[in-house]
Amino acid sequence: MHDYVKLGRLEERALKLLLKHGEKGLLQSELWHLLGITSRDGSRVAIKLEKRGLVKRVREFANDRWTMRLISQVKLLDLSIIRDAPCPACPYNDSCGPSGSYSPTECVLIESWLLTLAESRAKKEETTVQTALKA
Ligand code: SF4
Numbered sequence: 001m002h003d004y005v006k007l008g009r010l011e012e013r014a015l016k017l018l019l020k021h022g023e024k025g026l027l028q029s030e031l032w033h034l035l036g037i038t039s040r041d042g043s044r045v046a047i048k049l050e051k052r053g054l055v056k057r058v059r060e061f062a063n064d065r066w067t068m069r070l071i072s073q074v075k076l077l078d079l080s081i082i083r084d085a086p087c088p089a090c091p092y093n094d095s096c097g098p099s100g101s102y103s104p105t106e107c108v109l110i111e112s113w114l115l116t117l118a119e120s121r122a123k124k125e126e127t128t129v130q131t132a133l134k135a
Contacts, residue, residue, distance in 0.1 A: 010035065014045050015054060018072035025071030027062055046070055086113055 007015065017034055018025055026034075032042035046068070049055035053073060060069045086109040087093055096102040104110050 008048075010037070010041070011045050011049055014042075014070075015049060015072060015074065018055060018070055019074060019076060021072075023071065025056075025058075025069050027060070028057075028068045028070055029063075031070055081117070084113065084116075086110060 014031060014035060017031060028042060028046060029039070031046075032039055035042065035045075037045075046055060046057060049070075050057050056071045056073055057068045058071060060067055062069075086107075087096070087104075090096065090109065092100075092102045094100075096104065096107070
């Protein structure tokens with residue numbers, strides 16, 4: 001787990017581009033090109049990001065020479081799973097928690113929401129298995 005890290009503008013842009021390219025990442029020359037910077041400045045950015053644990057640099061032979069592929073170690077959060085959670089609109093939200101009058105461990109709304117999620121996930125997995133079997 002990383003502590004909050006404040007990045008410079010260039011490092012932030014580099015990380016956003018790498019995030020867009022997921023697990024495949026980008027060759028460092030591709031990243032420098034997209035950022036419009038020299039390889040010298042680019043190397044500084046990559047080293048800074050690697051030192052902070054935000055990027056992995058992997059040696060790779062490409063275009064007839066050894067270079068580095070940069071892969072983001074940061075993942076985008078998918079918050080869609082909590083989109084329909086009852087808590088944000090709950091009138092008891094302010095008094096719900098360990099020291100409050102209400103508790104998620106005894107809440108029927110949360111229980112019902114979690115059951116719906118579990119059923120929906122099970123249906124999705126069943127459909128995936130059936131599709132795979134037909135293929
Ligand atoms: S856990 Fe239940 S009571 Fe607590 S905020 Fe969520 S919906 Fe409301």
